[in-house]
Amino acid sequence: MKKRRAFSTAxxxxxxVFFHAPLVVLVVNSFxxxxxxxxxxxxxxxxxxxxxxxxxxxxxxxxxLKIALLATPVAAVLGTLAALALHRHRSRLQQAHxxxxxxxxxxxxxxxxxxxxxxxxxxxxxxxMTTIWIAHVTFCISFVTMVMLARLQDFDFTLLDAAxxxxxxxxxxxRRVLLPLLWPGVLASALLSFTLSxxxxxxxxxxxxxxxxxxPVQIYSMMKLSRSMPVINALSALLLLATxxxxxxxxxxxxxxxx
Amino acid sequence: MKRKGTGAxxxxxxxxxxxxxxxxxxxxxxxxxxxxxxxxxADVTGGIGGEWTLTHWRAWSDPHLLALLWRTVWISLAxxxxxxxxxxxxxxxxxxxxxxxxxxxxxxxxxxxxxxxLIRVFAWKAILHSEGALVGVLRSLHLLGAxxxxxxxxxxxxxxxxxxxxxxxxxxxxxxxxxFDFTLMDAAxxxxxxxxxxxFSxxxxxxxxxIGAACLMVFVPVLGSYLIPDLVGGQASDxxxxxxxxxxxxxxxxxxxxxxxxxxxxxxxxAALWIxxxxxxxxxx
Amino acid sequence: xxxxxxxxxxxxxxxxxxxxxxxxxxxPELPKELRVFIWADYIKPELVxxxxxxxxxxxxxxxxxxxxxxxxxxxxxxxxxxxxxxxSYMVKLMHQQMMLNDIVPGMxxxxxxxxxxxANKVYDKLFKVSVPYAVGCTVIAYRKDKIKxxxxxxxxxxxxDLNPKTTLLNDMRETLGAALRxxxxxxNSRDExxxxxxxxxxxxxxxxxxxxxxxxxxxxxxxxxxxxxxxYSGDLFQVVAENPQVxxxxxxxxxxxxxxxxVILKEAPNPFLAHEFINFMLEPNVSAENMEHIGYRCPNxxxxxxxxxSFLSNPVIKIPDEVMNRSEIIEDxxxxxxxxxxxxxxxxxx
Numbered sequence: 015m016k017k018r019r020a021f022s023t024a025x026x027x028x029x030x031v032f033f034h035a036p037l038v039v040l041v042v043n044s045f046x047x048x049x050x051x052x053x054x055x056x057x058x059x060x061x062x063x064x065x066x067x068x069x070x071x072x073x074x075x076x077x078x079l080k081i082a083l084l085a086t087p088v089a090a091v092l093g094t095l096a097a098l099a100l101h102r103h104r105s106r107l108q109q110a111h112x113x114x115x116x117x118x119x120x121x122x123x124x125x126x127x128x129x130x131x132x133x134x135x136x137x138x139x140x141x142x143m144t145t146i147w148i149a150h151v152t153f154c155i156s157f158v159t160m161v162m163l164a165r166l167q168d169f170d171f172t173l174l175d176a177a178x179x180x181x182x183x184x185x186x187x188x189r190r191v192l193l194p195l196l197w198p199g200v201l202a203s204a205l206l207s208f209t210l211s212x213x214x215x216x217x218x219x220x221x222x223x224x225x226x227x228x229x230p231v232q233i234y235s236m237m238k239l240s241r242s243m244p245v246i247n248a249l250s251a252l253l254l255l256a257t258x259x260x261x262x263x264x265x266x267x268x269x270x271x272x273x
Numbered sequence: 274m275k276r277k278g279t280g281a282x283x284x285x286x287x288x289x290x291x292x293x294x295x296x297x298x299x300x301x302x303x304x305x306x307x308x309x310x311x312x313x314x315a316d317v318t319g320g321i322g323g324e325w326t327l328t329h330w331r332a333w334s335d336p337h338l339l340a341l342l343w344r345t346v347w348i349s350l351a352x353x354x355x356x357x358x359x360x361x362x363x364x365x366x367x368x369x370x371x372x373x374x375x376x377x378x379x380x381x382x383x384x385x386x387x388x389x390x391l392i393r394v395f396a397w398k399a400i401l402h403s404e405g406a407l408v409g410v411l412r413s414l415h416l417l418g419a420x421x422x423x424x425x426x427x428x429x430x431x432x433x434x435x436x437x438x439x440x441x442x443x444x445x446x447x448x449x450x451x452x453f454d455f456t457l458m459d460a461a462x463x464x465x466x467x468x469x470x471x472x473f474s475x476x477x478x479x480x481x482x483x484i485g486a487a488c489l490m491v492f493v494p495v496l497g498s499y500l501i502p503d504l505v506g507g508q509a510s511d512x513x514x515x516x517x518x519x520x521x522x523x524x525x526x527x528x529x530x531x532x533x534x535x536x537x538x539x540x541x542x543x544a545a546l547w548i549x550x551x552x553x554x555x556x557x558x
Numbered sequence: 559x560x561x562x563x564x565x566x567x568x569x570x571x572x573x574x575x576x577x578x579x580x581x582x583x584x585x586p587e588l589p590k591e592l593r594v595f596i597w598a599d600y601i602k603p604e605l606v607x608x609x610x611x612x613x614x615x616x617x618x619x620x621x622x623x624x625x626x627x628x629x630x631x632x633x634x635x636x637x638x639x640x641x642x643x644x645x646s647y648m649v650k651l652m653h654q655q656m657m658l659n660d661i662v663p664g665m666x667x668x669x670x671x672x673x674x675x676x677a678n679k680v681y682d683k684l685f686k687v688s689v690p691y692a693v694g695c696t697v698i699a700y701r702k703d704k705i706k707x708x709x710x711x712x713x714x715x716x717x718x719d720l721n722p723k724t725t726l727l728n729d730m731r732e733t734l735g736a737a738l739r740x741x742x743x744x745x746n747s748r749d750e751x752x753x754x755x756x757x758x759x760x761x762x763x764x765x766x767x768x769x770x771x772x773x774x775x776x777x778x779x780x781x782x783x784x785x786x787x788x789x790y791s792g793d794l795f796q797v798v799a800e801n802p803q804v805x806x807x808x809x810x811x812x813x814x815x816x817x818x819x820x821v822i823l824k825e826a827p828n829p830f831l832a833h834e835f836i837n838f839m840l841e842p843n844v845s846a847e848n849m850e851h852i853g854y855r856c857p858n859x860x861x862x863x864x865x866x867x868s869f870l871s872n873p874v875i876k877i878p879d880e881v882m883n884r885s886e887i888i889e890d891x892x893x894x895x896x897x898x899x900x901x902x903x904x905x906x907x908x
Contacts, residue, residue: 022366026378029359029443032436033385036396043399050781052405096292099285107281111289114296120489120545122497124514125307125538126300128521132310132531133303134635141636152299155292209387216500224593224638225618233391235598235621237398237504238773250392257388265380317895318655319633337907403723404782422722424783425768507722507769511906523626523729524899525633 037254044247051247061248068245074232081143081228082211085150090204092151093158094196100159101166118156126153127220134221141223149217154207161206165199198267205264209257304538311532319525329532338516345496345512348427352434353492356442359435360487364446365476368453379447386440394504397433398424401505425507433501441490449483450476485552493541513537590615592831595628595642597621597818598773599793600692601839602851609838615831623772624729632657632823640826641835645816647890649688650681652821658687659822665833668840676857679817679887688819689836692792692854695885696732696814697874698807699775699794704785710807712740714786721766723785725778728770730902731888733760735814736788745814745886748894753901760905770906779804791874795853808873812884815877817857 043051047058065071096115100108118126130149131141139145173195177187215230222231233249236242281289311329314322332338367375385393400407401423411417423429453476461471477484499514506512513533520530590613594601598621606617620639622628625648632642632652644652652658663669669685676690677683698715700708704723708714715724726733735745737756747753768784775787780797787794791806798804820839822832838844842860849856850865855875862870870876877885891898 019366019369022362022369025359025362026366029363029439030378030381033382033439036393036400036436037385037388039400040392040396050402050404050777051399052402052781092292092295095288099288099292102288103281103285105281105285107285107289111293114293114301116549117542117545118296118300120493121538121541122494122499122514124497124499124517125304125534125541128517128530128534129303129307129538130299131521131634132527133299133306135527136306136310139635140638141631141634142638148299152295155295159292213387213389215391223636224595224620225591227620230389230391233389233395235773237391237395238623239599239777243777246392246395250389250395253389253392258384261380261384261387265376265383317893318651319630335903337903340907402781402783420719420721420723422768425722508764508767508906510769522630523624525626525630525895526899 037250040247040250041254043244044251046244046247049244051244061244065245065248065252068242070227071229071232071236071245071249074227074229077143077226078212078229081146081150082208085147085154085211086204086208089151089154089158089207090200093155093203093207094162094200096155096159097162097166100163101169102171115156115159118153119160123153123214123216127217130217131220141221141226143223143226145221145223146218146226146228149221150211150214153214153217154210157206157210158203161203162196162199165196165202169195202264202267205260205267209260307531307538308535310528311535313528315526315528317525319527321527326528329526329529330536332529332532333536338513341511341513341516344427344510345514348431348434348498348512349492349495351431352438352495353442353488355431355435356439356491357446357484357487359439360442360446361477361480361484363443364450364480364483365472367447368450368455375451382440382443390437393436394433394501397429397436397505401429401432424505425510427506427510430498430502430506430510430512433505434495434498437501438491438495441494442487445486445490446480446483449480449486453479482552485548489545489548493544496541496544497537590828590831591618592616592641592828592835593618593620593639594835595620595622595632595636595639597643598623599776599796600643600818600852600854602848605839605844605848608844609835612838613831613834617835626729637823637825638827639823640828640832642821642823643691643818644821645818645888646680646682646688647888649819649821650890653682653687657824659824659826659829659832660687661685661689661822661836662833665830666837666840668837671840671842671845671858671860673857673859673862676817679815680819682819688821689840690857691818691820691839692849692852692856693815693817694791694854695808695816695874695877696727696736696788697791697794698786698788698809699779699797699804700786700807701779701782701784702803702805703782708786708807710810712736712809712811714807714809715763715766715788718766720785722768723783724763724767725769725771725775725784725787725789726760726763726767727788728772730898732814733770733788734898734902734905735886735888736809736811737763739809739813739884739886740811742811746889746891748891748897750897750901753897757901757905757908761908764905764908792853795872795874796851799853806874808877808881810881810884812881812886813877815885815887817887818854 044061045057045059046054048055096111100112100115134141134145173191174187177191178184182190213230215234218228219231222228233246236246310321312325312327314324314326315329316322367378370378399405402408403422403424408417408423412419457475457479458471461475462468466474497514498512499518502510502512502515517530517533517537520526520533592615594617596619601619606619610617622631625645628642628644629648629652632639666689669689672685672690676693679693680688680690682688715726734753734756737759738745738747738752740759741755743752743756775784775789776793776797778784779787780801794806798806820836822829826832839848840858842858842864845856845858845861846864849861850869
C-alpha cells in the first residue's frame with residue numbers, strides 16, 4: 015500500500031510540474047532581455063512596455079472581450095434552460111436533445127469551424143463579428159449545460175413544488191426559488207464560457223472576417239514573427255494572472271456549499 | 274414531477290426549444306451541409322460545382338492519405354494511453370487526499386487548462402527549441418545526438434497533445450475515484466489480494482465510467498487535431514486535420530475537404546456513440 | 559457571499575460599459591475605416607499611421623500567409639475588405655472571377671510613377687484592375703555560424719549534414735517551382751513527367767527538412783533553430799538587417815519572381831478611400847521609405863532615385879542579370895491545378 019502511494023504521489027507531482035513548467039518559462043522569459051529566451055541575459059521590463067504600446071494587441075483584446083461578453087449571457091441562458099429540460103424530463107425528445115448537447119463537446123474544433131464556415135458560405139452570410147459570436151455561443155452552450163446538470167443533481171426540486179403549493183405562480187416560483195438557488199451555477203458556467211470564448215482560436219480563425227482579429231488570432235500571427243515573440247511572453251504573464259483570478263473565483267462559486 | 278414516456282408536454286418543449294433549436298441550426302445543419310457538399314463536384318476556381326459525384330470520397334483510398342490516417346490513429350491512441358497512464362494514478366492519489374489537498378491539486382490542474390491554449394504551445398516551442406537549454410542538457414548527457422532536435426517531430430506533437438488533453442482525462446477520472454468506495458480495497462486486501470492485484474481488479478473496474486469518459490474526452494478531439502501538428506510538428510507529423518485545412522485553404526477544393534471532414538465526423542460519432550453505449554450499458558448492469 | 563457576487567457582477571458590467579464607451583468615443587472621431595488584407599510584415603506601420611492622420615480614418619490590417627489562403631477566405635464570404643495584395647497570377651484568377659473593382663487612374667495620379675518595365679512581369683499590363691506594389695523573389699537564407707561558404711544553389715537543401723535543420727515553403731508553387739527550376743524546367747510546367755521529377759527532388763530535400771513553413775522560418779533562422787531556410791526575399795532581408803549571423807543566397811538555377819499588387823475588391827465598402835491609400839503608397843518618398851523597411855523593391859521610378867544606393871546594390875533587391883535571365887514569374891495553372899496538387903500531395907506524403 016505504501017509503495018503504491020509513493021508511486022501515485024510521484025506521478026501527481028510529476029504531472030503538476032509538467033503542467034506548470036511551461037507557464038513558469040513564460041513568466042521568467044517575460045523579464046528576460048534575451049529575445050528568444052534561450053539564455054538568461056538580464057532583467058528587463060521592455061517587453062511589457064512594448065506590449066502596452068502595441069495597439070493591435072489592445073484592439074484585439076477589446077474585440078475578444080466584446081465577443082465573450084456578448085456570447086456568454088446567451089450561452090448561459092440557453093445552456094441553463096437545456097439543463098433544466100434534461101434534468102426534469104425523460105423522453106425521446108430529451109435523448110435527442112442530450113445527443114445534440116454532448117456531440118459539440120467531443121467533436122474536434124476543426125470540424126466545427128469548417129462546417130460553420132461552409133454553413134455561412136452556403137447561406138451567404140457575411141463573415142464578421144456576428145459569425146464569430148454565433149460560433150462562440152454554439153460551442154459554449156454544451157459546456158454550460160454540463161456544468162448546470164452537475165449542479166442540478168444536488169438540487170431539491172421539492173422546494174419548487176412547495177412554493178407552487180403555497181400559491182406562487184410558476185413564474186414567481188422560478189424567479190424567487192429556482193433562480194437564487196441556480197445563480198452560483200449559472201455564474202460558474204458563465205465564467206467557463208467566458209474563458210472558452212476568449213481562448214478560442216481554431217473556430218474563430220475559420221469564421222472570422224475583415225477586421226475581426228481576436229486576441230488568440232493575434233497571438234497566432236505574433237508567434238511567427240521574431241520581432242514580436244518576446245512580447246508574447248509579457249502578454250502571457252498578464253493573461254496567466256487574469257486566469258488565476260478567474261479560476262479562483264469560479265472555484266469558489268462552483269464548490270457545493272453543504273454547511 | 275419527472276415524466277417518463279414519449280410524449281413531450283408544452284412546458285417541456287418551451288424549455289427544450291431554445292437550446293435544441295440553436296444547436297439544430299448552428300450545429301446539426303452545418304454538419305449536414307459538409308456532408309452534402311462532399312458529393313458536389315469541385316471547380317478549379319475554388320467554387321462548389323453543380324453536379325453530383327462520388328470522386329471526393331475516393332480520396333479516402335489514396336495511399337498517401339492512408340499513411341496520414343495511420344499516423345492520426347496511432348498518435349491518438351498513444352495520446353489517450355499516456356493520458357490514462359498519468360491520470361489514473363493521479364485520480365487514485367487525489368481521492369486519498371484530504372479535502373484541502375484535493376481542492377489545491379484540482380486548482381493546479383485547472384489553471385493551466387484555463388490559460389490561453391496558444392500561449393502554452395508557444396511555451397513548449399521555447400522549451401523544445403533546438404538551441405534551448407533542454408536540448409543542450411540532453412545533448413551533453415548523450416541522450417540526444419548532436420544533430421537531433423526535439424521540435425518538429427511526431428514525438429513533439431504527441432507531447433503537446435498529451436499536455437493539452439491531460440486535464441480532460443484527470444477531471445472525469447477524479448470524479449469517478451472520488452465516488453469510489455475505498456473500503457472495497459481493504460476488503461480485497463483482507464481476502465489476501467496483493468496491493469497491485471486489488472488496484473487492478475477492484476479500483477480500475479470501480480472507475481470504469483470515468484475511464485470511458487476520459488477516453489472519449491481525449492481520443493476523439495485528438496483525432497481531429499490540426500493546430501498542434503501545424504505548430505510543433507514537422508514534415509512527417511501531419512494528421513488528417515492538416516489535410517482538411519490544406520484542401521480548404523490552399524488547394525481550393527472545398528468538396529474534397531468536406532469529404533474528408535465528413536469521414537472524420539462519422540468516425541468521431543461512431544467512437545463517441547460506442548463509448549457512450551458501453552457506459553450506459555455498464556450503468557444498467 | 560453577496561459581496562462576492564456583487565463584485566463579480568459589477569466588475570463584469572464595468573467591463574461591458576468600458577467597451578461600449580470606447581466604441582462611442584471612437585465613432586465620431588474616426589468616421590471612415592479602410593480594411594486591407596495583406597501579407598504579414600509587408601507595410602511600414604508608421605506609414606499606415608501617417609495615412610490615418612492625414613485622411614482622418616482608421617486602417618485595419620489583416621494578414622494572410624499564402625495567395626491561396628487569401629483567395630479561399632475571400633471566396634468563403636469574407637466580404638468587407640477594401641484592398642487586397644495578391645501576387646500577379648492570383649490577380650488574373652480574381653479578375654476572371656469578377657472579384658475586382660476597376661482602378662480609376664484619375665483618383666490615383668501617382669500611378670504615373672510606376673516603372674514601365676514592370677508591365678512585362680504582370681498579368682494586368684495596363685493597370686486596369688491592379689497596381690504593382692512590390693517585387694520580390696524566393697531565396698535561401700542561411701546561418702553563417704553553421705554553414706561555411708555555402709554554394710548558391712537550391713541543391714543546398716540536398717546536403718545531409720543540414721538534416722533536420724532546414725525549412726521549405728509550404729506552397730507548392732514555390733517549392734515544386736524551385737525543384738523544377740533546378741532540373742532546368744519551367745516553374746509553370748504542366749508536364750506530368752517533369753512534375754514527377756520535381757516531386758522526387760522535393761522528396762529528397764524533405765529528408766533534411768524540419769518542416770514546410772511559410773512564416774515561422776523567419777523567427778527560426780533568426781533564433782538559430784534552422785540552418786538554412788527557403789523564404790521570401792524581403793522577409794529574410796528584414797531578418798538580415800537585424801541579425802548579422804544570417805546571410806542570403808540567390809540560387810544560380812534561377813528563382814521564382816513575384817510581383818504583388820494592390821487590388822480594390824468588388825464589394826469594397828470604401829473604394830474612394832482605397833484609391834487614396836494606393837495613391838499615398840505610390841508617393842515617391844513614401845514608397846522609398848516603405849521599401850527600405852519591407853526589403854522588397856517597389857516598382858516606382860521616382861522612389862528609386864530617392865532610396866539609398868546601398869539598398870539598391872543589394873542583390874536581393876536588384877537581382878543580377880545572370881540569375882534574372884533564368885528566373886520566372888508564377889502563372890495561373892487553370893485546369894492543370896489538380897496535376898500540381900497530386901504531385902505536391904505525393905511530395906508531402908512521400
